[in-house]
Amino acid sequence: MTSDTSFRHPNIRLYNPGEFSPSIHWSxxxxxxxNFNGDVRRLYDYELMYVYSGxxxxxxxxxxxxxxxxxxxxxxxAPALRHSIHLHSQSDSLxxxxxxxxxxxxxxxxxxxxxxxxxxxxxxxxxxxxWPVHEGxxxxxxxxxxxxxxxxxxxxxxxxxADEYKLKKPGHQVACRGYMLIILTAISRLQQxxxxxxxxFYRDQLLTLVHEMQNQIHLPxxxxxxxxxxxxxxxxxxxxxxxxxxxxxxxFLQHIRHQKAKRLLRETKHSIQQIGEQVGYEDIHNFSHIFxxxxxxxxxxxxxxxSIL
Numbered sequence: 001m002t003s004d005t006s007f008r009h010p011n012i013r014l015y016n017p018g019e020f021s022p023s024i025h026w027s028x029x030x031x032x033x034x035n036f037n038g039d040v041r042r043l044y045d046y047e048l049m050y051v052y053s054g055x056x057x058x059x060x061x062x063x064x065x066x067x068x069x070x071x072x073x074x075x076x077x078a079p080a081l082r083h084s085i086h087l088h089s090q091s092d093s094l095x096x097x098x099x100x101x102x103x104x105x106x107x108x109x110x111x112x113x114x115x116x117x118x119x120x121x122x123x124x125x126x127x128x129x130x131w132p133v134h135e136g137x138x139x140x141x142x143x144x145x146x147x148x149x150x151x152x153x154x155x156x157x158x159x160x161x162a163d164e165y166k167l168k169k170p171g172h173q174v175a176c177r178g179y180m181l182i183i184l185t186a187i188s189r190l191q192q193x194x195x196x197x198x199x200x201f202y203r204d205q206l207l208t209l210v211h212e213m214q215n216q217i218h219l220p221x222x223x224x225x226x227x228x229x230x231x232x233x234x235x236x237x238x239x240x241x242x243x244x245x246x247x248x249x250x251x252f253l254q255h256i257r258h259q260k261a262k263r264l265l266r267e268t269k270h271s272i273q274q275i276g277e278q279v280g281y282e283d284i285h286n287f288s289h290i291f292x293x294x295x296x297x298x299x300x301x302x303x304x305x306x307s308i309l
Contacts, residue, residue: 054095
């Protein structure tokens with residue numbers, strides 16, 4: 001991708017991870033219409049955005065071609081950079097995202113959500129958060145704009161932040177800061193893995209399978225059946241899937257089922273039995289056992305603590 005403009009961040013700071021003291025300004029799971037087209041905007045702070053399902057296409061002011069983000073990918077939006085976001089999916093289902101707004105040095109106070117977004121009619125340049133760069137020619141940025149198929153520990157930490165931010169229990173600011181430091185450390189350690197490039201040939205087919213699993217989460221997905229769709233052996237399929245998504249097919253299926261079960265427990269009055277069936281578990285005892293293994297509490301206990309109804 002080539003640059004159309006010479007964008008330079010207005011407030012740069014040499015990279016020293018020991019100086020990071022991030023604060024969270026907003027965090028939420030988002031379920032957005034599949035044909036969403038956003039306006040051009042700029043932020044005063046940072047935004048992390050993880051794609052659970054669907055496709056997100058982001059056009060940046062300094063790039064001639066947009067970046068396409070698929071399920072499992074992570075976007076890091078820098079302060080001050082103009083961009084627009086467009087969402088798509090293979091069906092009419094909602095696109096599922098998880099967003100986090102934050103700063104790195106605890107330098108921005110947010111009173112209301114719109115304080116995070118720049119009003120071009122009244123720009124306060126001094127409010128743009130610092131952007132960490134490496135020392136050297138042109139000060140290369142520390143963070144990339146796109147990370148493909150990120151490891152599950154990063155996603156888990158993002159989900160913990162979303163829960164802490166929503167519930168706002170005593171000490172949630174400290175907990176959020178700790179999880180964000182874990183995320184930043186994990187991102188900084190990400191290296192290009194040549195083995196994962198071996199799965200690039202199958203990426204589109206794997207993404208199609210993932211969309212199918214996310215849209216029909218209640219169905220069984222034996223590894224042998226999934227492998228047959230790629231016309232590869234079962235063992236080879238499992239390796240390809242894990243190279244791409246950092247989880248085995250069955251671990252991935254359990255993960256997305258667990259996330260949907262948590263949402264249904266929080267946001268609906270469906271019975272535990274009904275929710276178990278909707279996410280693929282006909283036996284309520286099996287569902288409760290697996291949910292508690294993942295979450296540490298039973299579905300009923302989770303609902304009692306987290307329900308928004």
